[in-house]
Amino acid sequence: MCNNNAMKKYTIFVSLLAIVPLCFVSKAYGQLSPGFYDNTCPNVQAIVRSTVINVIVQDPRMAASLLRLHFLDCFVQGCDASLLLDSSGSIISEKGSKANKNSARGFEVIDKIKDQVETICPGVVSCADILAIAARDSTSSLGGPSWLVNLGRRDSLEASLSGSNDNIPDPNTTFETVLSKFTSQGLDMVDLVALSGAHTIGKARCSSFRQRLYNQNGDGKPDATLDPLYGAGLRIQCPRSGGDQNLVNLDPVTPIQFDNFYYRNLVRSRGLLNSDQTLFTNQASWKLVEQYAGNKELFFDQFVISMVKMGKLFPLTGSDGEIRRNCRRVNK
Numbered sequence: 412m413c414n415n416n417a418m419k420k421y422t423i424f425v426s427l428l429a430i431v432p433l434c435f436v437s438k439a440y441g442q443l444s445p446g447f448y449d450n451t452c453p454n455v456q457a458i459v460r461s462t463v464i465n466v467i468v469q470d471p472r473m474a475a476s477l478l479r480l481h482f483l484d485c486f487v488q489g490c491d492a493s494l495l496l497d498s499s500g501s502i503i504s505e506k507g508s509k510a511n512k513n514s515a516r517g518f519e520v521i522d523k524i525k526d527q528v529e530t531i532c533p534g535v536v537s538c539a540d541i542l543a544i545a546a547r548d549s550t551s552s553l554g555g556p557s558w559l560v561n562l563g564r565r566d567s568l569e570a571s572l573s574g575s576n577d578n579i580p581d582p583n584t585t586f587e588t589v590l591s592k593f594t595s596q597g598l599d600m601v602d603l604v605a606l607s608g609a610h611t612i613g614k615a616r617c618s619s620f621r622q623r624l625y626n627q628n629g630d631g632k633p634d635a636t637l638d639p640l641y642g643a644g645l646r647i648q649c650p651r652s653g654g655d656q657n658l659v660n661l662d663p664v665t666p667i668q669f670d671n672f673y674y675r676n677l678v679r680s681r682g683l684l685n686s687d688q689t690l691f692t693n694q695a696s697w698k699l700v701e702q703y704a705g706n707k708e709l710f711f712d713q714f715v716i717s718m719v720k721m722g723k724l725f726p727l728t729g730s731d732g733e734i735r736r737n738c739r740r741v742n743k
């Protein structure tokens with residue numbers, strides 16, 4: 412039988428065991444919160460939103476481009492705006508990586524937002540947070556869900572070109588490889604399937620999916636998992652050679668509407684990228700695709716959960732990093 416003292420010590424020990432992992436969790440995710448700028452820059456969300464909406468009215472694709480920027484940022488050193496740095500001094504920009512070169516766009520929109528935010532609250536709001544808010548507003552502007560964005564990220568002092576080359580999944584690798592790029596970030600298969608739903612908007616260049624049209628397995632034949640009629644239309648837009656930069660809608664049905672047509676297309680073998688279609692051909696993930704294809708709300712709910720999760724990847728907080736004055740370069 413234990414006496415009272417031993418019991419007390421045991422209780423304290425067990426309580427400490429419960430608290431210690433929590434400390435690690437809060438360190439890993441930082442202290443982000445939706446109200447982070449409530450006192451220091453209460454209008455920041457209104458500024459981002461109005462600029463995003465103005466830009467999207469002129470160029471609806473920009474919603475897709477801004478949403479993608481947040482992903483391209485978060486997968487390299489975490490959501491720290493490393494993506495936005497131009498090359499200078501010892502910094503080699505991530506903008507030249509395989510995934511980003513001649514592809515990532517929207518940097519001047521982020522500059523514009525940052526300039527406006529700096530005018531009203533200088534040195535307060537990070538570029539990483541602007542990317543996160545712009546991604547949310549881009550999604551909701553085209554009819555997608557909205558959510559509370561956690562804020563308080565700080566900006567990195569460095570970029571990682573190799574990180575960008577290694578961590579951003581290539582559309583022409585296997586399902587397992589794409590999934591491994593997600594799991595190494597702490598995201599899982601459900602996140603992979605839900606976040607890929609971002610391809611319900613935006614465009615891809617012919618160079619990103621040409622092999623599916625002409626020579627999927629090196630045998631001179633198109634990808635057997637591609638709907639023949641859809642494939643024939645794609646071959647008109649993307650000739651066998653040349654036209655690398657020609658743009659094709661990722662969602663052929665509702666390209667500027669954030670909805671669940673991405674999944675409905677996959678079920679009909681009309682995914683544009685290899686990495687899209689494999690979500691339906693793979694045994695592990697096809698069920699989720701079918702569920703999201705049949706239920707837009709289910710997709711929206713999971714998209715929000717996964718976006719919030721992605722937005723928490725390894726943020727710099729406290730006194731780490733800095734609040735850049737210009738998103739393209741570190742402060743002097």
Ligand code: HEM
Pocket residue numbers: 472474475476477478479482513514515516580581582583589603606607609610612613614615616617619661684686
């Ligand atoms: C699952 C792994 C992913 C792969 C392999 C992938 C690959 C690609 C590729 C190849 C393009 C076209 C680029 C070009 O040809 O210029 C693209 C576009 C796009 N991606 Fe992804 N992506 C993935 C995940 C994501 C995620 C997680 C998001 C956001 C949550 C996202 C959002 C977008 C958007 C919105 C576009 C269109 C951009 C525009 O029109 O400017 N992607 N992606």
